[in-house]
Amino acid sequence: MAKDKIAYVCSNCGQESSKWMGKCPSCGQWNTFKEIRIAGDSGSQAAKNAGMTMRHGGAATMFGGQHSDNDAKPMKLRDISAIDEPRIDMRDEELNRVLGGGMVPGSITLLGGEPGIGKSTLTLQTILNMTDRRILYVSGEESAHQIKLRADRLAKGQALLRGEEVVNPFDHITILCETQLEKIFSHIQEVAPEFIVIDSIQTIATEEVDSSPGSVSQVRECAAHLLRFAKTSGIPVILIGHINKEGTLAGPKILEHIVDTVIQFEGDQHYMYRILRSIKNRFGSTSELGIYEMLQGGLRQVSNPSELLLTEDHDGLSGVAISAAIEGVRPFLVETQALVSTAAYGTPQRSATGFDQRRLNMLLAVLEKRVGFKLMQEDVFLNIAGGLRVTDPAMDLSVLAAVLSSNVDTAIEQGWCMAGEVGLSGEVRPVSRIEQRIAEAEKLGFQHIIIPKYNYHGFDHQKYQIEIHPVRKVEEAFRCLFG
Numbered sequence: 001m002a003k004d005k006i007a008y009v010c011s012n013c014g015q016e017s018s019k020w021m022g023k024c025p026s027c028g029q030w031n032t033f034k035e036i037r038i039a040g041d042s043g044s045q046a047a048k049n050a051g052m053t054m055r056h057g058g059a060a061t062m063f064g065g066q067h068s069d070n071d072a073k074p075m076k077l078r079d080i081s082a083i084d085e086p087r088i089d090m091r092d093e094e095l096n097r098v099l100g101g102g103m104v105p106g107s108i109t110l111l112g113g114e115p116g117i118g119k120s121t122l123t124l125q126t127i128l129n130m131t132d133r134r135i136l137y138v139s140g141e142e143s144a145h146q147i148k149l150r151a152d153r154l155a156k157g158q159a160l161l162r163g164e165e166v167v168n169p170f171d172h173i174t175i176l177c178e179t180q181l182e183k184i185f186s187h188i189q190e191v192a193p194e195f196i197v198i199d200s201i202q203t204i205a206t207e208e209v210d211s212s213p214g215s216v217s218q219v220r221e222c223a224a225h226l227l228r229f230a231k232t233s234g235i236p237v238i239l240i241g242h243i244n245k246e247g248t249l250a251g252p253k254i255l256e257h258i259v260d261t262v263i264q265f266e267g268d269q270h271y272m273y274r275i276l277r278s279i280k281n282r283f284g285s286t287s288e289l290g291i292y293e294m295l296q297g298g299l300r301q302v303s304n305p306s307e308l309l310l311t312e313d314h315d316g317l318s319g320v321a322i323s324a325a326i327e328g329v330r331p332f333l334v335e336t337q338a339l340v341s342t343a344a345y346g347t348p349q350r351s352a353t354g355f356d357q358r359r360l361n362m363l364l365a366v367l368e369k370r371v372g373f374k375l376m377q378e379d380v381f382l383n384i385a386g387g388l389r390v391t392d393p394a395m396d397l398s399v400l401a402a403v404l405s406s407n408v409d410t411a412i413e414q415g416w417c418m419a420g421e422v423g424l425s426g427e428v429r430p431v432s433r434i435e436q437r438i439a440e441a442e443k444l445g446f447q448h449i450i451i452p453k454y455n456y457h458g459f460d461h462q463k464y465q466i467e468i469h470p471v472r473k474v475e476e477a478f479r480c481l482f483g
Contacts, residue, residue, distance in 0.1 A: 014252030091129035100284015113265030136193035140203030157297015271387035288328035319406030323398030324437035335385035338402035354384030370426030396422035418450035
């Protein structure tokens with residue numbers, strides 16, 4: 001067994017050093033180096049033994065032994081099979097979409113989000129429906145009794161949504177309340193699961209590192225051992241992770257580099273909607289988006305978010321504009337709300353919820369310089385309805401329309417929506433996938449849509465019943481809306 005050694009690790013960024021340093025050369029923070037003791041390779045050996053046992057036991061052979069340390073050999077690129085591995089159906093269309101079509105065998109996925117946002121609820125609700133696989137749920141935060149109560153509530157809630165009776169006996173799920181990594185690997189060999197959930201990675205500790213659970217070194221070492229196990233055995237692993245006060249995933253940045261997929265569960269606890277967003281995905285696109293509605297009986301998948309994100313009646317209300325946005329491959333119409341009022345203090349306020357603050361400032365400058373509306377002494381507040389955060393540049397035109405509508409206190413007529421990126425010279429720039437935006441607006445009953453003039457000639461606009469208004473400048477769009 002290897003001898004123990006002493007190392008110093010920055011608690012902020014994870015930088016390792018052989019001696020103590022006052023200032024971290026990586027992140028520049030002072031007095032962040034902590035002394036840790038690194039023991040022998042017991043955790044690494046436990047991960048290797050568990051992975052080899054599971055692979056030879058036939059629980060996961062889809063990798064063909066190529067990930068085993070003993071069988072690893074250099075291979076010619078032309079000799080490597082290019083056949084896609086069969087993905088695991090998660091029994092959740094929204095989650096499958098964000099993952100790129102399902103869970104890849106042998107992959108390791110990190111699910112992060114605010115405390116109480118619903119990470120454990122989403123994970124437990126998903127595995128309850130995966131009755132065709134043996135699942136091991138490792139909890140370091142809750143007792144087995146608490147998990148059982150939540151599972152009963154979720155099973156009843158999901159059955160009620162589907163209009164069915166509760167028939168899930170939970171025979172395929174095994175609960176383990178343990179925080180020591182070596183013991184977890186020992187139980188994995190006994191249970192022989194086909195799917196593993198770790199809730200959460202910040203509560204797991206290994207004997208190799210002499211520090212408390214959740215520290216930079218513990219999170220890094222535990223994640224590395226779990227990665228080695230997943231690649232060796234071919235069993236997929238889901239890690240639930242906490243986030244810090246800055247909104248980023250707690251622990252070292254290397255945690256996000258180690259895992260194959262990073263998905264974040266977003267949303268305000270005071271809103272009913274939850275957004276599942278892919279930040280990193282080695283097996284699919286990172287632009288996909290999943291939308292859920294939080295109910296008493298769990299999370300409900302939202303297949304058509306446009307109908308829920310639009311207020312039923314905003315006739316006669318100024319400062320409201322509808323935009324045809326796209327996140328991933330999904331088009332949806334979102335309501336943009338703006339309020340412009342005289343500044344009560346010397347410096348006017350600029351506030352945006354669900355929209356980039358710097359982009360709002362740029363659009364207000366365009367509105368003042370190119371269109372001639374003076375907003376220097378006005379407070380401007382912007383809100384994306386439903387608690388969403390949208391990054392689509394096509395939102396620019398609706399933001400300007402909502403601000404101008406509130407400024408002149410004139411409502412935009414019902415049945416109008418728009419999509420277009422606004423440049424610094426006031427031109428309306430083309431946007432991607434314009435046909436999907438138009439089709440979504442027409443499906444929801446809109447009669448008029450404003451689009452960039454460049455996009456007008458790229459498709460057959462005769463097949464749509466909705467009236468299309470191509471514009472080249474912001475002034476033309478305002479003339480269509482306000483006359």
